[in-house]
Amino acid sequence: MTTNYKYHNLPELEGNYTRQNIVVFSGAGMSAESGLSTFRDKNGLWKQYDWEKLASIEGFREDPQAVLDFYNMRRRRLLEVEPNHAHYLIAELEKWHDVTIITQNVDDLHERAGSSDVLHLHGELKKVTSSLNPLSMKCIKEMPLNIPIRLGDKASDGSQLRPFIVWFGEYVDNFSSAADLVRKADIFVVIGTSLTVHPAAGLIHYAHREIPKFIINPGDVDCPEDYTHIKEDATKGIETFIDWILKELVDEHHSYPIPKRPNLPLEEIEIPEWYREKYGSDIPIERMKGKCEIEISDNKLFY
Numbered sequence: 001m002t003t004n005y006k007y008h009n010l011p012e013l014e015g016n017y018t019r020q021n022i023v024v025f026s027g028a029g030m031s032a033e034s035g036l037s038t039f040r041d042k043n044g045l046w047k048q049y050d051w052e053k054l055a056s057i058e059g060f061r062e063d064p065q066a067v068l069d070f071y072n073m074r075r076r077r078l079l080e081v082e083p084n085h086a087h088y089l090i091a092e093l094e095k096w097h098d099v100t101i102i103t104q105n106v107d108d109l110h111e112r113a114g115s116s117d118v119l120h121l122h123g124e125l126k127k128v129t130s131s132l133n134p135l136s137m138k139c140i141k142e143m144p145l146n147i148p149i150r151l152g153d154k155a156s157d158g159s160q161l162r163p164f165i166v167w168f169g170e171y172v173d174n175f176s177s178a179a180d181l182v183r184k185a186d187i188f189v190v191i192g193t194s195l196t197v198h199p200a201a202g203l204i205h206y207a208h209r210e211i212p213k214f215i216i217n218p219g220d221v222d223c224p225e226d227y228t229h230i231k232e233d234a235t236k237g238i239e240t241f242i243d244w245i246l247k248e249l250v251d252e253h254h255s256y257p258i259p260k261r262p263n264l265p266l267e268e269i270e271i272p273e274w275y276r277e278k279y280g281s282d283i284p285i286e287r288m289k290g291k292c293e294i295e296i297s298d299n300k301l302f303y
Helices: 028-032 057-062 064-079 085-095 109-113 175-183 200-206 234-253 273-279
Strands: 021-026 098-103 118-120 123-130 161-165 187-191 213-216 228-230 255-257 293-297 300-302
Touching: 021 175, 028 085, 028 234, 057 064, 064 123, 064 161, 085 098, 085 109, 085 234, 098 175, 118 175, 175 200, 187 234, 213 234, 228 234
Parallel strands: 021 098, 021 187, 098 118, 187 213, 213 228
Antiparallel strands: 123 161, 255 293, 293 300
16 A cells, blocks of 8 residues: 655664654554554543543452453454554654653554653553552563453462553552653653643653653644644654754754665655755755765755
8 A cells, every 4th residue: 555654764874963862752642543542532442431440440349350351352452453654753763863752552562663662651451460569560471462361360469460551540650750751851752642641741841941842643732832733643743753853953964864775766856845945946966876865065965
């Protein structure tokens, strides 16, 4: 199937340049393009299911079978989906910058796409834990997604196994670590979250005022004025964000990175409109063997 993606494999960069620390905070909208339901939109999970019954410790105590059935269904669903283009683009950004992901999502799509540093705030569907000591490292373990969690399955402490998910009202153990990561960010990007679930939504207030900050969400979001709101879905929004990164690289290095494709006809080299506006639309292009970036030199582009 033909796609209209602007970016695919990002090129490796040559020479000295500044690697920035990018922190990405992702929510359910990040995985929506993979076919996983969000929670609060008109077709979201909490429109179909009762979160008080299925996503709380009280609900688990009252009807553990119903809760296990719900999460076993979600675990099976995770086997049926793949990372989407936005997941892959974020992983590709590691070629250019240091990227850390903080996610509210309980899927493993960031990891499957190749991202190397992912912090899960609300747990992981592929893991199970103790219903008595859910945060005990001794009790948390991976369990194949095709194997259901059953009543009577025991954790290492003898208690009933439960999904390794942070339910409503439970302590978010990784929040402090996430806040520290946001404080250290050079660039902060929020993707696909409504910023209505706390304490996770409060992470946006830990980013330093002077750094670039973006929120990618097609709908209206209540966010501080110093955030740039990109009103697009995850993939289009990430491509817009990469446009911004490329502008920063051009300003720093006076060069525009493109994939190394020696057989690509010159007329097929796509130069973004912002680049043409800045440097002119009639700049001659010359090919230089071995180069994997376009360089501006004496009013020429070398490829």
